Amino acid sequence: MKRLLIEELILWKNKQGRKPLILQGARQVGKTWLLKTFGAECFEEICYINFEQNNSVNHIFEGSINPERIIEQLSVFHGKRIQPEKTLIIFDEVQEVPRALTSLKYFTEEAPEYAICCAGSLLGVALHQGTSFPVGKVEFLTLQPLSFREFLLANGEELLLNYVMNGNLDTNAFTEKLQEHLKRYFIIGGMPAAVQSWLDTQDFFEVEKIQEQLLSAYEGDFSKHAPSNLIAKIRYVWQSIPSQLAKENKKFVYGMVREGARAREYEDTLMWLHDTGLIRRIYRVRKPDVPLKAYEDLQSFKVFLLDVGLLRVMSGLSPKVFIEGSRIFEEFKGALTEQYVLQELSLFPQLNANYYWTSDANAEVDFLFSDGLYAYPLEAKAGNNVHAKSLKVYDKEYNPQLLFRTSLLPYEKNGKLVNIPLYLLFALPKVLTL
Incomplete structure (x- = not known):
C-alpha cells in the first residue's frame, strides 16, 4: 500500500x-x-x-x-x-x-x-x-489512516487518480466505479490492517473481525497507558461517541456520557483521547471570519473517531448495508458521511477545517475552512438529497466568495455554489484554484 x-x-x-x-x-x-x-x-x-x-x-x-x-x-x-x-x-x-x-x-x-x-x-x-x-x-x-485517495491506489486505480489529479473533474464516465469504491471505504475505512484484509480476502466480514480486534486493542490501551483516575471516564466517553453522533444535532453533550456529567470532570479525558489520536474534535465558531481560530467557541464542539470504518463497527451498522444503494451514506443521521468528510479535510492542514457554524436559530453548516484570506462554508450531504437551507442562511448573512457542498452529485459550479462529489474531496485544493 x-x-x-x-x-x-x-x-x-x-x-x-x-x-x-x-x-x-x-x-x-x-x-x-x-x-x-x-x-x-x-x-x-x-x-x-x-x-x-x-x-x-x-x-x-x-x-x-x-x-x-x-x-x-x-x-x-x-x-x-x-x-x-x-x-x-x-x-x-x-x-x-x-x-x-x-x-x-x-x-x-x-x-x-x-x-x-x-x-x-x-x-x-x-x-x-x-x-x-x-x-x-x-x-x-x-500519519492518519489511509485516505480515500490512498484506498483507491491500494485497489489499483492509479490511472483514474492521475486523471483527476491532472484537473479533470468531469468523472461522469467513472461515477459508478468511484461510488462503489467509496461505499467500500465507508465499510472498511483506512486502518492498514483492515485494508490489507480486504485486499487479501475481499470479505467484509473478515475485515470486520480485524476492526473489532483494533477496537479491543484501543480499549486495552486505556487500562495500560491512561492515568488511573481517567480510565473509567475514558471508557464512558469512548462508548458514548456513536450515540453522540446519532443525534440530529451532533454537538457533544456531557450528559450523554453519564447522567450528571460536567465539562470540568471530562475535559482531561477528551484531551487524553485527542492526544492519542483516537478522536477528532471540531469546534463551533461564533463568527465565520479569518482567522477562524480567533472565533472558536471552546464550549461547543463535536467529537468524531479517527476512522470511518471503526465508527461504522462501533455503531453496529452491518456490512450488508453495502448492497442497498446509497443507504450507507444516509444511515446513522449521516454521521459516517460527516466522519469521512472530516478525515478528508484533515489531510489539508493549510485549510484549517476544524470548525462548524450555527445560527441563532436552527441553521447549521457542517464545516468551515479557510485559505488564509477567506472563510468558506461546506455542507456535507449524504446521498443525492442536496437541499441546503443552512447554506442559504449563511449566504444571506455573510455573503462568502464561494459556497461548497459535497454530495453524490457530479462536480458542478453554479454561480458561487460549488458541488464536489464525496469521492472527489481529495481534489478540493485544486477546486479552490479554478
Whole structure:
C-alpha cells in the first residue's frame, strides 16, 4: 500500500537545516511500516531501534546523551557503522525512553548530519507527563489512516487518480466505479490492517473481525497507558461517541456520557483521547471570519473517531448495508458521511477545517475552512438529497466568495455554489484554484 506521506518524508530528508523528525499518529496507522519503507527506498542502511521490544538498548541513554557517544554505541548495537546521510536511524516506541527523546535536542545542535525519525504510540500523552521535550529542536509529521485517495491506489486505480489529479473533474464516465469504491471505504475505512484484509480476502466480514480486534486493542490501551483516575471516564466517553453522533444535532453533550456529567470532570479525558489520536474534535465558531481560530467557541464542539470504518463497527451498522444503494451514506443521521468528510479535510492542514457554524436559530453548516484570506462554508450531504437551507442562511448573512457542498452529485459550479462529489474531496485544493 502506498502512503502519500512518504513524499513529505523525502522532502524532509533533502532539505537544509533538517531536524530529527517525530512521526505522530494513533496506534496501528502504519507509522513503523512507513518509516521502514522510507528507509529502504531512500537510504543505504536502516538502524532500527524498538525501545519497547529491546530493553538492553535503553542503557545507551542512561549516561551522557552526547551524540558522538550515542552514535558510537548504536553502531555497535547495529553491527555496522552508522553513517551520516546514508543511515536512517529509527527510534520506535520512543516514549518508553524519555532520555532518547531528550537526546534529539543535542542531535539538532551538535550532529544535524544524522537522519533520525521517531515514532511512538501514545506519544502525545507522554509529552504531558514531565518529559524533557526538545521544544523547537524537532519536526513533526502526522500519519492518519489511509485516505480515500490512498484506498483507491491500494485497489489499483492509479490511472483514474492521475486523471483527476491532472484537473479533470468531469468523472461522469467513472461515477459508478468511484461510488462503489467509496461505499467500500465507508465499510472498511483506512486502518492498514483492515485494508490489507480486504485486499487479501475481499470479505467484509473478515475485515470486520480485524476492526473489532483494533477496537479491543484501543480499549486495552486505556487500562495500560491512561492515568488511573481517567480510565473509567475514558471508557464512558469512548462508548458514548456513536450515540453522540446519532443525534440530529451532533454537538457533544456531557450528559450523554453519564447522567450528571460536567465539562470540568471530562475535559482531561477528551484531551487524553485527542492526544492519542483516537478522536477528532471540531469546534463551533461564533463568527465565520479569518482567522477562524480567533472565533472558536471552546464550549461547543463535536467529537468524531479517527476512522470511518471503526465508527461504522462501533455503531453496529452491518456490512450488508453495502448492497442497498446509497443507504450507507444516509444511515446513522449521516454521521459516517460527516466522519469521512472530516478525515478528508484533515489531510489539508493549510485549510484549517476544524470548525462548524450555527445560527441563532436552527441553521447549521457542517464545516468551515479557510485559505488564509477567506472563510468558506461546506455542507456535507449524504446521498443525492442536496437541499441546503443552512447554506442559504449563511449566504444571506455573510455573503462568502464561494459556497461548497459535497454530495453524490457530479462536480458542478453554479454561480458561487460549488458541488464536489464525496469521492472527489481529495481534489478540493485544486477546486479552490479554478
